[in-house]
Amino acid sequence: MKKLFILLLVACALVLVSCGENEASQAEINNAEEKQLIPSDISENMAQQLLNGEIKVDNYGDKNNLTVAEIGYFGTPLKYTLVDLDEDGARELVVVFAPSEDRIIIDVSEGTSTAYYLPIRWYSDIKKDGTAGWSASAFEHGIRKIKLSNGEVELEDIIVYNTNDGIFRVNGKDVTKEECNIALSRQDEKEAVEWIDIE
Numbered sequence: 001m002k003k004l005f006i007l008l009l010v011a012c013a014l015v016l017v018s019c020g021e022n023e024a025s026q027a028e029i030n031n032a033e034e035k036q037l038i039p040s041d042i043s044e045n046m047a048q049q050l051l052n053g054e055i056k057v058d059n060y061g062d063k064n065n066l067t068v069a070e071i072g073y074f075g076t077p078l079k080y081t082l083v084d085l086d087e088d089g090a091r092e093l094v095v096v097f098a099p100s101e102d103r104i105i106i107d108v109s110e111g112t113s114t115a116y117y118l119p120i121r122w123y124s125d126i127k128k129d130g131t132a133g134w135s136a137s138a139f140e141h142g143i144r145k146i147k148l149s150n151g152e153v154e155l156e157d158i159i160v161y162n163t164n165d166g167i168f169r170v171n172g173k174d175v176t177k178e179e180c181n182i183a184l185s186r187q188d189e190k191e192a193v194e195w196i197d198i199e
């Protein structure tokens with residue numbers, strides 16, 4: 001009888017320990033979800049300081065603490081705009097470099113700035129809602145959305161127009177070429193961002 005009582009006690013203890021573990025892992029999951037960094041708006045003043053090198057960019061790939069000019073080893077800064085590309089309520093700084101017109105996007109979250117490099121053919125003709133054009137070849141192009149978070153850039157294709165393979169897709173659904181053309185002309189009508197020349 002005593003043995004049975006001890007066995008019961010051990011069993012209860014094991015149940016309690018495993019419940020505790022479950023609570024701990026749930027707490028870890030909650031912490032990870034809370035770690036989503038809060039985006040910070042880039043003001044016109046901060047944009048100027050980033051452009052003239054008074055403020056350095058914290059992260060660019062595996063490099064740290066670079067000025068915009070140092071990041072732009074592929075050209076010289078030509079023009080810029082401040083726009084909320086991923087519609088999270090905070091503006092990013094987009095700098096276009098000459099002669100390629102390739103661009104970098106600088107995003108600030110919780111005081112840490114991160115720059116992303118995007119060739120023009122990946123993200124061109126940027127609209128005020130952050131949608132932009134892409135082109136893979138003479139036959140394949142489209143429109144995409146961008147999302148920047150925790151140092152990651154995600155490009156989501158919302159229009160795919162491929163005359164070579166006969167693929168026409170809008171918001172992940174196959175459509176006719178005509179329907180795809182209508183979606184492309186609606187995109188054309190959207191207001192483009194306003195570029196400011198860099199002296």
Ligand SMILES: [Ca+2]
Pocket residue numbers: 039083084085086087088089090091092
């Ligand atoms: Ca944003």
